[in-house]
Amino acid sequence: MRIAREGYREILLATLILCVLEILAVWLWWPLSLPVTVLWLWVVLFFRDPPRAAHLAAGELCAPADGTVTEVSDLEAYEGIDGPAIRIGMFLSLFNVHINRMPCTGRVREVRYARGSFLDARHRESGLRNESNTLTLDPAPPMPGPVIVRQVAGRVARRIVCHARAGDRFLTGERFGMIKFGSRTELIVPFRDGTQVQVRVGDRVKAGLTVVARQAVAERASPAEAEMASLGSR
Numbered sequence: 001m002r003i004a005r006e007g008y009r010e011i012l013l014a015t016l017i018l019c020v021l022e023i024l025a026v027w028l029w030w031p032l033s034l035p036v037t038v039l040w041l042w043v044v045l046f047f048r049d050p051p052r053a054a055h056l057a058a059g060e061l062c063a064p065a066d067g068t069v070t071e072v073s074d075l076e077a078y079e080g081i082d083g084p085a086i087r088i089g090m091f092l093s094l095f096n097v098h099i100n101r102m103p104c105t106g107r108v109r110e111v112r113y114a115r116g117s118f119l120d121a122r123h124r125e126s127g128l129r130n131e132s133n134t135l136t137l138d139p140a141p142p143m144p145g146p147v148i149v150r151q152v153a154g155r156v157a158r159r160i161v162c163h164a165r166a167g168d169r170f171l172t173g174e175r176f177g178m179i180k181f182g183s184r185t186e187l188i189v190p191f192r193d194g195t196q197v198q199v200r201v202g203d204r205v206k207a208g209l210t211v212v213a214r215q216a217v218a219e220r221a222s223p224a225e226a227e228m229a230s231l232g233s234r
Contacts, residue, residue, distance in 0.1 A: 058142070064102065064149045106139035106145065107167065131152070136148050142218050144192050159179070161177045
């Protein structure tokens with residue numbers, strides 16, 4: 001099982017603290033050591049990073065995070081998008097994989113961090129008021145853009161990790177960061193003729209695998225697009 005490097009510090013710290021508690025528990029009464037062991041295993045598994053290979057058709061956008069869909073909203077306007085848009089919000093529980101992945105192939109136009117509150121990630125206002133990190137992507141043609149991904153901290157999550165920088169190019173399903181210990185991730189896409197949302201509230205999704213939206217695009221890809229698609233995801 002692969003472990004995300006972003007979790008090495010937390011795993012080391014948990015190992016040192018829980019090792020002391022484990023020894024103390026065994027000395028007092030050995031059954032007390034069982035919940036300590038379970039807690040250590042949970043910390044390690046929280047940072048699991050399973051390999052994913054994206055195999056999407058032209059015009060499809062995958063989920064940028066594992067979790068449960070908590071919002072599918074039609075927006076009259078959204079900053080950075082010319083015209084109406086659709087927002088899909090996903091809640092990541094403490095038991096989900098927390099690696100964030102790109103919903104489509106493209107170039108990062110902008111990364112913008114904003115301080116904020118730490119409401120529960122399931123709260124209706126969390127997307128507006130909580131600490132967040134917003135990535136604006138210019139997707140590879142013929143996908144219409146821009147495509148926006150927002151990492152939103154929750155009540156427990158207090159650290160957003162993002163490795164993407166303006167000008168970086170990513171492939172569909174490629175890792176770009178994570179949010180530690182419970183969070184919300186949003187995908188905002190332009191609403192065009194033929195735009196279809198493929199999920200509804202309550203659905204469970206997996207980053208890099210689940211198709212959450214589909215845009216109407218030309219079926220035939222250019223040689224450059226075909227070459228990028230053939231590279232697969234990392």
